[in-house]
Amino acid sequence: MMAAPLSIDEQVAAMKATWPQFAARRIDRRAQSARWIGSVRPQYSSYSLEIRYEVGEFPEVRVLTPELIRLPGNSEGQLPHVYPPAEDPTLCLFDPREREWISAMTIASTTVPWALDWLACYELWLMTGRWTGGGRHAGQDLGEARETTR
Template sequence: MSKQNFIKKPNLGQQAASIRRLYPDFEVQLEKYNQLIVYGYAKPTARSCLYNFKLVYRHNKRPVIHILDPVLERGLKGEKPPHLYGDWSLCLYLPGIKEFTDYDRLSDTIIPWISLWLYYYEDWLTNGNVWNGGGIHPNVMRKTEKKPYIRSSISKSISFVKK
């Protein structure tokens, strides 16, 4: 049975309350067009810089996350980092397998995944542009990758801090 049979879909107010409870330093705005906007900070490791991000979420749409500061860097050959959409928003999950749905809380999924993505981004920058975070980007399906990446326990050790 799917989770939809057991769990009520959280409305945007409930999503906002959950984020405010777990991340009190984040700025959370409920907009009149049924969208939630979150400004937050992530620091994937103790040696990482502080990343400022903006998350925009509407029901039945994928959450759109942009890193505002520092600007994401291109790779050694000028390529953009893996797992970004055309507008440079983060690709955090494969939509077709329902890793994230409207029944999930952003505070328990998307927000921790931002820091996890940044962890692998920093690794990508320092290791010669090899992406070790796994995953399949919807626009680039590789024949060698048969299973989607399953998140590791590293997502439990990330940190979100006040700027």
Template sequence: MKFHKNRAKSQNQNLPLRVILIREKKIIEAAYSFLSCSIKQGKLVCIGKIKPTEYSTEYTVKIVYDAISSPKVFVVDPLIEYHDDIHMYPKDNCLCLYHPKTDNFYWNSKKDSIHDTIIPWALEWFVYYELYLISGKWEHPFKPHKISK
């Protein structure tokens, strides 16, 4: 049992940013074969194609993570432009996958991993986006990101 206690403590040590990025890259590539990851200019960049259902459009996504701030997920192709009705951030068109204040979640690179949070949430986002394309209504709970006029 002592081994597991020591192992848990080691995960919370202050790791260099590059080590965090390398760790994330290895975990993501082991868990998700559709993503290809590289580390460029101090950022982890993962690109891949997803298809929520057999009837869906295939989407190319890009995940960008600097080991400091929360990872960002972008739709590269086909481009999905911001609209008040869908759950995206208007500033950079990245997907909004959680609401820090109401979901009680703040990204912590020392304890959170992209493979078991951000990627599953992004996959779920696309299911709701496909439903939105059919119904015209965003079905998943969300906080509005409306652009002030």
């Protein structure tokens, strides 16, 4: 039996309790959606993140600042493990095919820690050119997997 999705109020409360630096900028209770903005520092740099979520969908995480650096010609892609469009990528934080995230989970205990991990891997990738975060690479049906599990 599948657990019931958490309401947007439950998600907002969990984020406020766990990540107080993330402010809920827009909460639409009728649409069961919210948008948070906050800063994190996984290792070397600080990042401003935006998290958008609507109950029943996947959370979307964007890096607002600083702009993510691309490495043209990198064997793993100029910016690996993101969803298009290239000018406004969202971070690929989990494998939808494996049901690693469901709406009964809190964004606070999954999405934010996963974003921190992604950013740590990104910083290492910038230094070494190798993605150490695992997951399927571009060309391995990432977008298709995301779309078919919504």
